[in-house]
Amino acid sequence: MSTDDTIRDALDTLIRARPGFWTRTSCGVTRSLAPIPALLDRNAYSHETSRTRVLLVGGLSGRRDDVDLALRALELFAGGGDALLLRVAMSAVPCANPDGLRMDDAPGNGAGGNPSGEYPPEGKFYYDPEDPEKRYLWRWVCFQAPELVLELNTGPSVTWEYNQAAQRLAPGLGGKSISGGQGFLSALGSGHPDGLDTIPGLRLTATEEQLPRELGRLFGILRQMEDLPKSEARQALDARRGRSKVEIATVLAAAYGHTFEPVVYTQGVPISGRLRLHQLEPKSENPVPDISNLLETFTAGGIPQELAPSALASLVWADELADTSGDPRYNSLVIDAADRWTATGSGSAPKPCDPDFRTEDMFMSSSILGRAYRLTGERRYVDILANFLVDGKIQQSHGLYWHCRSASYYWGRGNGFAAMGLSEALAHIPEDHDKRPAILGMYGRLMQSLGRLQHPSGLLPNVLDFPGSYLEFTSTCMMGYAMARGLRLGFLAPEYKQVVDAAWDAVAERIDDVGNVVDACASTGVQNNVREYLDRPAIFGYDDRSGGMALWFATEMERLTRGT
Template sequence: MHTNTLTILFFTLFTFSVSGQSNYNLKKFPEGKMPQEIGMRIAEKFLNTSHSQYGNTKPPKPPKQITYPDVCTWLGGMWFAEATKNNKLFSRFEDRFHPLLNEDKNLIPKPNHVDNNVFGAVPLELYLQTGKQKYLQLGLKYADTQWILPKDAKPEEENWANKGYSWQTRIWIDDMFMITAIQAQAYRVTDDSKYIDRAAKEMVLYLDEIQLDNGLFYHSPEAHFSWGRGNGWMAVGMAEILRILPKKNPNRERIMEGYHKMMSALLKYQEEDGMWRQIIDDEEAWKETSATAMFTYAMITGVKEGWLNKKIYGTAARKGWLALTDYINADDELTEVCAGTNIMNSREHYMNRPRIVGDLHGQAPLLWCATALVR
């Protein structure tokens, strides 16, 4: 038998399971692992839980503001409701927002930090799906102030602003969801290209500054470790901006190049069971769910948008999804989620981070995956 024939035979056997269902099929899943079911479970969990700032402290402490993990889960829930055409579910996400316009106004974050400004993505999504003007003005405030230099700006913030970047620029990899998400949302609701143009310019800055030759990213120039969820923010940030970015945008090709380079690298580091690790390229690091969910989302999106080979990356995305669903406990909480993590140039810092159950850093990208699979 010729070598080419053997290769084709092997690939055919590899890409089909025993049941005859292709290993890269992103539409059919075993019972209990369907994205419609998982998405509803995670959405319900969020809707039936209070705001997350202080977690499950005893005695309970009221939050001081809405934080970005809540924002990410809120967005995921609304995206999921839209993708599944579940108007009643969407209304419940909208109802959760109403107190923030009235008795809970004090929980609305100040637009003074990259992690706070992403809050505006929620009212902008509400505007997109309802057309209610009360959401538009609130959301745009967070997009606009991300580029308006405050009076008490630090010299480095003023320096970034003078170069045309957000004054909130830090060159921390997390920023590439926090900045690009709110700017992309503003573009979607206004069709004003300034929002998506500056988001794309910002993304290219980060690609140039912290993408490594191997395709992965350091957490920051001062923290030389490829932290899982940090890389996840970049993977999702690129996937989302590419979904929205006009083809004529001068930075699109550069972002697509960085995206492909990262996706190729992630293939090499995916474990046999579909998971990725807390430090992606460290074989001793523990398997971490929030990063796995983010990488899975970026690959699902790439396959569905036609940017990635559906057999190669569809197989990886399917493995990632199936692996993640095994980490959901009976209370609809994702386990093995890395706690919020600051930069530090220390392997032990990342290796020893607390592993949280039900943390929204993990619940959110799990919802994103469910949404991407049913879109």
């Protein structure tokens, strides 16, 4: 009889029996903070594998016999011989409703929801108070985009059902079309799930005694088929990833960086990104006249008083615009902004930074103080910056950063801010500065930890140390940018190129043809507990913060590729 412990033990037994094939992971988090267990094949996200990717889903109902059936199916697959394992890459979510199982609330989940109900889920990713499991499972499946999803249910007699995208497999199994258009498999097999395309799905209803024979029939079909085509969803992801970095940057530059209201870094970064793209592609349309016109009122009026660091960092474009336009006023803006930072004594954050040493301020400070030093050569700017980075003491021994001194949570974008702040600092702080070795060590430890925590998809979780936390777009861009910059400028070891490439592929797959992004954490202040970080809304669509960071990542990757 399945419980949390027996599910975990069963998955670990499979992993030990077939070393190198699987890892145990989580695909989501329930309202009780329980991870949703998953078994991930080594090729689940591979772009080049010849193996057929199958995702087994069981226990949507939360019923013990359904979970037992899924675990038994995995045992049968693992015992099916090397030929089968080398032909099929089987991943699994054996219990998609662990709270329903634990609380004996089937088909409910103990929070008022029903993970086996209507699909696709609408909105509230991933903070829905009743049905978070649906949202986690839906997104996880759509962007894994296997060739086949196999759902298992227990029942008194054998029934094979197929969705619209799986008609090719139906004749060999004697299947019938899934009735009703609002279930999990039906939704995967029609329309454009998550803006992609369809995924074939089969549902097998059987007893545990009938299961070996029926799975044998399916496995026999999969063995005999020379090639089960990639799902249309996977083909859509391949097409997105197949665009060049410049093509993706061009999409982002068309969507972002065309406003400077409000005055904040989320507007400034994409403006800078447009300038960086034109520097790479000088034959493209020159954005300088448009950007200069956009910023003229602000430039003529000067920087308002009492701006927060996030607003001062909006000027990351200024030195670049000065270089391309020849107008020295923009450099003066950088210096004026940098002069707002004043030291407050050893161990204290400089004004106007948060005295609690928030990671956001690591990026905001580095982006302006570093530029001011480059423009003036005055070491006071990098002295303030270096002291701030070293004095914070919010990096832990394993390399990750708390959000701030009073919030001991490993928020993904918080560590992205730290990564970008350290990489920006190292790009500007001179080699002979006495604190550069310490900052380089901080950067190296953080890169090592982020690389270790990178999900097989290439993404970073929104809460880095919480299994099942949603895979987040912006933090992945920020990590990727910081690593690519370190590789290009020579302060990061070459072996991180594999991490950066995986991050880029994942980001590229999550940018559509008009610049919309997938699962970007909404604006987030300091939260009170891990639940609040897990529940930060995930934006699916237009998001200037994420669009700007992705544009910087794209242009930095292109510079790394070109060696410039």
